[in-house]
Amino acid sequence: MSELHPIVAVTGSSGAGTSSVKLAFEHIFARIGLTPAVVEGDSFHRYDRSEMGKQVDKFARLGMTLTHFGPEGNLFDELESLFRSYAESGTGLRRHYLHTQEDAHHYGGRPGTFTGWENLPEATDLLFYEGLHGGLKTDRHDVQCFCDLLVGVVPIINLEWIQKIHRDQTVRGYSAETATQMILRRMPDYVHYICPQFSRTDINFQRIPTIDTSNPFTAREIPTNDQSMVVIHIANRRKVDVDFRYLLEMLQGAFMSSPDTIVVPASQYVLAMELILNPVVERLIERRDRARSERAG
Numbered sequence: 001m002s003e004l005h006p007i008v009a010v011t012g013s014s015g016a017g018t019s020s021v022k023l024a025f026e027h028i029f030a031r032i033g034l035t036p037a038v039v040e041g042d043s044f045h046r047y048d049r050s051e052m053g054k055q056v057d058k059f060a061r062l063g064m065t066l067t068h069f070g071p072e073g074n075l076f077d078e079l080e081s082l083f084r085s086y087a088e089s090g091t092g093l094r095r096h097y098l099h100t101q102e103d104a105h106h107y108g109g110r111p112g113t114f115t116g117w118e119n120l121p122e123a124t125d126l127l128f129y130e131g132l133h134g135g136l137k138t139d140r141h142d143v144q145c146f147c148d149l150l151v152g153v154v155p156i157i158n159l160e161w162i163q164k165i166h167r168d169q170t171v172r173g174y175s176a177e178t179a180t181q182m183i184l185r186r187m188p189d190y191v192h193y194i195c196p197q198f199s200r201t202d203i204n205f206q207r208i209p210t211i212d213t214s215n216p217f218t219a220r221e222i223p224t225n226d227q228s229m230v231v232i233h234i235a236n237r238r239k240v241d242v243d244f245r246y247l248l249e250m251l252q253g254a255f256m257s258s259p260d261t262i263v264v265p266a267s268q269y270v271l272a273m274e275l276i277l278n279p280v281v282e283r284l285i286e287r288r289d290r291a292r293s294e295r296a297g
Contacts, residue, residue, distance in 0.1 A: 009134030012153035041131010049112030135197030
């Protein structure tokens with residue numbers, strides 16, 4: 001952690017709803033007047049889209065598994081180095097992964113590839129990371145120790161599978177069988193490298209459908225916000241000190257399920273995040289400003 005150069009990380013698997021958290025933080029940063037250095041976790045994958053397919057086949061022939069969840073598919077050294085560098089000096093290297101044709105047009109390149117490495121913008125107020133490994137900690141790497149605020153975003157597992165199968169079929173053209181095999185192949189790395197992060201977070205947002213998702217492999221549609229609730233667990237009250245009574249008044253339909261957990265309709269997901277996280281970010285910036293004043297004085 002760094003008082004002078006705060007780091008906020010949102011960690012969650014693909015399709016978990018991290019984009020909603022990103023939207024909430026964009027509102028918060030604009031409201032406070034902050035300029036973040038934005039880093040996308042996908043940019044730290046080891047292989048581009050084409051090469052990843054080749055490497056997956058190569059690993060399979062050797063009786064091994066390669067996924068975007070584990071160390072073989074990612075640049076954990078570079079990710080940890082970025083977090084360390086920013087915490088120490090507010091600098092570091094990043095690149096961009098070009099998901100779409102629009103990304104490719106903006107940065108110059110082809111969808112499914114990376115841009116070159118570049119320095120982070122100068123004079124940013126904080127680092128904002130959104131991706132798979134913001135809370136990573138292994139025998140060799142410790143990314144989470146540099147985070148001043150670590151946010152977990154995860155749907156219940158059946159919903160996560162439904163979202164992945166739906167995306168793989170509609171966006172990537174995979175068959176249901178192929179999408180299912182990918183889920184099975186990725187499961188060991190998911191269990192070992194993704195799940196443990198949610199025990200290190202300061203706050204978790206977990207989306208839960210209120211309709212039957214018992215068999216995710218036959219579900220035809222993703223449950224909507226009107227068909228979902230979000231469980232918000234405050235794991236670190238020292239960092240995320242919320243007024244639950246105020247939240248219950250502001251969020252219609254919300255209720256407490258335990259002393260540190262509030263459940264809200266998913267339609268109020270972004271509002272709930274802003275109400276909870278805006279004061280946390282403000283405190284990080286106040287702490288930063290005090291540290292700068294003390295150093296200057």
